[in-house]
Amino acid sequence: MKNIFRQSLLAALVLTATTTAFAATSTEADYAAAFNTIHQVKAGVLNVGYVDIGPRDGQAIILLHGWPYDIQSYAKVAPQLAAKGYRVIVPYLRGYGSTRFLSDKTPRNGQPSALAADTVALMDALGIKQAVFGGFDWGARTADIVAALWPERVKSLVSVSGYLISSQDVGKKALPPQAELQWWYQFYFATARGEQGYAKNTHDFAKLIWQQASPGWKFSDATFNVSAKALDNPDQVAVTISNYRWRLGLEKGEQKYDAYEKKLATLPVISVPTITIEGDNNGAPHPAPQAYRAKFSGKYEHRTFTGNIGHNPPAEDPQEFVKAVVDAAAL
DSSP states (O other): OHHHHHHHHHHHHHHHHHHHHHHHHOOHHHHHHHTTOOEEEEETTEEEEEEEESOTTSOEEEEEOOTTOOGGGGTTHHHHHHHTTOEEEEEOOTTSTTOEESOTTSOOOOOHHHHHHHHHHHHHHHTOSOEEEEEOTHHHHHHHHHHHHOGGGEEEEEEETSOOOOOHHHHTSOOOHHHHHHTHHHHHHTSHHHHHHHHHSHHHHHHHHHHHHOTTOOOOHHHHHHHHGGGGOTTHHHHHHHHHHHHTTSOOOOGGGHHHHHHHTTOOOBOSOEEEEEETTOOSOOOOHHHHGGGBOSSEEEEEEOSSOOSOHHHHOHHHHHHHHHHHHTO
């Protein structure tokens, strides 16, 4: 028994030493290769698939993707940050990639507060008390919500399109025709035909959204196809439809998130240090920076990425996104 214990202890020490040595000597290229290794961990109602690169004792950074994208949006960002000494975690959201629900009985709920609760559960599962957050689209909304509901878990925030917290009451209000036109897919998803159409044409649908949201981004078919694999998740359609129907008040959501939604409905101010980002050619619906400035009460800076940058800045301008995250971490 003592020999077994000694062997186990020795193996643990060797593994720790090997991991530490790798972190100390790894280059951006090493981390780029490591980005393809997907870990799994049980967290809350999910078994989460995630990338985890960089020194384990480095400042944690959590990067959250949007719809209909995936972790590949950060394939050039995460290795750069890891090479700078940060521990970078990039999870698949519920309904994407290798992330799965632990129970068939759990509602395939896409309401925003559920995604935020998933993120906090992931932090707990990985033993991370606080992290720098970065996100765009669904990822920015999720990061905003975590910062609003659990500010002690967020060291600082990088949020594309700024303040994206909303409520069902806000979602029910009619917008000017041009603004409603930009949300065409939200209304499509409100119908049975839309749900069937998305299920039948998920990849084609996603490519159209990419093109509309980033009209200046000339991504290749190869780039798209790598990300599109994440949309083959068995819960992708259900989670996506739920998310957009919830916003219009067509779904109630789960009762366990009611307290969160009640607070979010007040559109709370975010107090953590924040850098907001907007692309100069964002074709997706987004608020003007001046509309949300007052929603951030801590140290704050806004940056507009120029050069025909659209809705997915980490993929379209990874260098500037890395700089924003590093600068936010120092706020």
